[in-house]
Amino acid sequence: MTEPPLIDGADDKAGGDVPAADPRGWALPRTVSLSDLAPLAEPISEHNGQAIAVKPLTDHPGWLAKLYRPDQDLEDAHRLDLLISAPDTLPEADRTALYAGTCWPAARIHEPGNPVVGCVIPMAPGQYRSELRRGAFSERRFVEIDWLAKSDGSIRGVGLPTPGFAGRLAACRRLTELAAILESLGLVYSDWSFSNAFWSPDQRSVYLIDVDGCQPKKMPDVHQPNWTDPLTPPGTDADKYTDRYRLGLLVAKCLTGQRDAHAFHTVAACHWQDQPAVSEVLLDMLIATDREQRPSAAQLSQALDGGPYLRTVPRPARTALPPLPPIPRPLVPAPEPTPTVKTPEPNPHTGWILVLVLAVIVLFVIASNH
Structure with missing residues (x-):
């Protein structure tokens, strides 16, 4: 051939x-x-x-x-x-x-x-392997970026160094830098998710895998639970705008340590002092009503580096933030029932017994006098 x-x-x-x-x-x-x-x-x-x-x-x-x-x-x-x-x-x-x-x-x-x-x-470099401790057991393995979408306490609980905001920011910068390079090459990655990038807590870096699946301009949009782009209709191809949404979602989750809609609300509420534009860029990536007005990976990268957000279009219209999941109600045990003291019912024969006893006593006294 x-x-x-x-x-x-x-x-x-x-x-x-x-x-x-x-x-x-x-x-x-x-x-x-x-x-x-x-x-x-x-x-x-x-x-x-x-x-x-x-x-x-x-x-x-x-x-x-x-x-x-x-x-x-x-x-x-x-x-x-x-x-x-x-x-x-x-x-x-x-x-x-x-x-x-x-x-x-x-x-x-x-x-x-x-x-x-x-x-x-x-092969991914050894710096992306760490010892993960779970109870009495530990395992040396590649650390997926999934761990950054958890609290510092959860990360510390498995024996990894606590990233803090600075560590999260550094990892998100590296991730977004790679995304910007792919977008500059006209390539669609689509598979931005927790399992396709490794994280090095010590080096504060990330390593992207499965990049051999990138395709020019567009590719089939494989359904990924919890990563569905609301503006990419089912059955249509993923493109650079799909990539921008999923990248923004991954960065929002890793930057905030939140895995669900709390990430959106935390981003909306935060105004990071040294990165004042990050919230605006992420919100335009995640809740803009026009997918083609989503900012590029390069714009997010610039904002994460402390630069300005220079919109190429007027501020996009946005949808409402997704509703927060309901707060689970604590299970309060039902109060113990108050014990009731049962009053004994009167015996209907009690009166006759007393009369009989008195009669016996009277007869005994009369007999004694005679």
Whole structure:
């Protein structure tokens, strides 16, 4: 099968026979076969999303082969080649940030008759693993950004350093910086959620995974409970405006430590002193009535860095904040019933018994006198 050409005007230096200019420690061709990568270790993940398996490369520690379901086609090969070469179009600072903060694909894996067996990606750095303590047990694992959407007390309770607002802000800055780079490349990620980013409490950084699924301009909008964009109708594609909503939702939850509608209300009530524009940008991302008036990831990134919010349109109309969940009523035990003292009912024969007793006494006294 003829290998698909690279798209969007990429030149020959990005071809399969030329090593990629990749600062991550391994210059490999941008198209490789499975035999080039062998041997592969046992999978560390299976049947997760579009991947049937993710296997470490035995001879290249820190690198993984992500193997796809066997239903990919030439269009998928074109898309993956675009992603692999996309960092070459970025300014150096953005390219460095993208490589440091994501598992950006380094090569497409192909075989005869199958142009997209999978891709080669870096493993997340060890700084994103921490010891999580649960009762008497502990486990060293990757820390999902999910933990930032909880209170400092909950985070401290599993043995992680308390982030405080400064730690939350730093992580959200890194996350939004990556989102802005993706948007500048015209790519839609869509899968902004708790499970697709790791968090390093010590480094105050984040690491985005599953970026090999990005697509240009739009992609199928996979339903994610609690992450549904109210202005993206069911059955339509996700686009950059969907990304902006989900990014805003993720940042709001991580910045406030709230997981539900409390995040919206906390954002609306807060005016962070060094980031005065953050609340306005987030509210325009989350409750604007016109999805195309949602501010960009770059505007949110600028606000998180302490910069101004320079709207390109008049302030969008907004919907009302979502209602807060009802406060659960405390379970108050029912009062103990007051014991009642039962008065015994009078015996109807009591009077006759007394008369009889008195009569016996009288007869006894008379008999004694005689």
